[in-house]
Amino acid sequence: MADDKLTPQSENFSEWYNQLVLKSELADYAPVRGCMVVRPYGWTLWENMQAGLDRRFKETGHVNAAFPTLIPMSFFEKEKDHVEGFSPELAVVTHGGGNELEEKLAFRPTSETIIGYMYSKWIQSWRDLPVLINQWGSVLRWELRTRLFLRTAEFYWQEGHTAHATSDEAMEETYKMLDVYADFAINDCAIPVIKGRKSETERFAGAQMTTGIEAMMGDTKALQSGTSHYFGQNFAKAFDIDFLNKENELEHCYTTSWGLSTRMIGALIMVHGDDQGLIIPPKIAPFQVVIVPIFRKDEEREKVMPIVDKVFAELKEAGIRVKVDDRDQVSPGFKFNDWEMRGVPLRMDIGPKDVEKGSVALARRDLPGRDGKSFVSQDGLPAVVTEMLETIQASLLEKATAFRDANIHEPKDYDELKEVVKKGWALSWWCESAECEAKVKEDTKATTRVIPLDQPEDEGKCIVCGEKAEKKVYFAKAY
């Protein structure tokens, strides 16, 4: 419950974030280091995100399944890069039923290996392809430094794993799912993201190509909030995922994987939140509208509550996620602050004056103070509210996009780049060498985030070394 004010963003952005996650009851610290408990308000938000993604997965031909959380340790030795990438962060089960296990079992840090193993059993012929499976679940990585939602040891996500007959088709799948993520982020979460390819050093362990959507947080740091990988035949070779083609020749499949996690909640908080608290876009908000009834005496209550009930029923009937805050023990003023902190996009106050005038008071979360307030008739509320929710959704995206664009710079030279990444992103020509990338990181702490898919026609000179560069890349400090 809200009792006092949040640390302002400008004072300490990290502190603001931590306090807000706890106070808004999205999540709490678990008794195990690095683990979180996602509380009902946070989980409802996640469910709404899941719904938006799952619908898109189904529309693009995918089906859901569930694979086990425990994976034989030997599986991690089959793909060299994958081992190197994940070994350090594995949690390993050594005992079961009171006895030491003959083969140790890893809690999945991601499921490429076990799914690859299963695919090798299921796939025989080109007729079996493509395999387009997604699973919703959690994974565990022994992270050194954790933060609620942004990096926890265990986190919830979905991981899609697909197998294809051709490289082109697998590549197409990789980009298709990147598009799905971008569409979801932009249209459902109102988070403007940039689609792009990751550099070699930022690539997923075992992937031939990693793509991601990158978003700018309120402190201008970057956050990768969804990622899609093309594996080529790496995992197919390691796990014998083979098929007979139409010419009766044995071939390795081409595989992909793609994932989006509860980290997206962290992104949502840091993109839209302000000093009052969360601001949740209507499309995924657990509550889109909260009605605060206002009355002093029982006689006023008796006049107000029937209207509240009527409006509630109408909005609910119209498919709007609405809640009546009927808590008796706290004042309306407290409720206003409380729901603002929790990020409910639209508040509706109904009091004696409204009953008299046949009106309700609306307050938009995205426009503080007087600017966001309006008084509208009780007639035709569902339509008015629906439209206002759409307006809020659009204006959140607009605001976030404007903020991002205002903090993306195109430095003229390396000195300017070093300045610019202190408080924003730099979009610069880059020769794609690991040396130049490392130098930037060494000098500024900023890393390459993505090589955007949208590229200029021409060529340029690498901002670091001055050599020929074919691609522009975003440099930024990242979470």
Next chain:
RNA sequence: CGGGGCGUAGCGCAGUUCGGUCAGCGCACCGCGUUUGGGACGCGGGGGUCGGCGGUUCAAAUCCGCCCGCCCCGACCA
């Protein structure tokens, strides 16, 4: 894993320097009453092995040792 900070009621803290009414405060919680259009108030209550274990002492939240946990800052990462 290095550096820093912290652990006393559900939350936030004081008390620890210098052992002895130090088991306390604010918020939250429970009861009653008055309140309610931007974080209400009065009165009355309940609640704590002082992170754990061991040691010193007549006496330990306080001193000593070991351990555990969490947060922050760095190196690595969805």
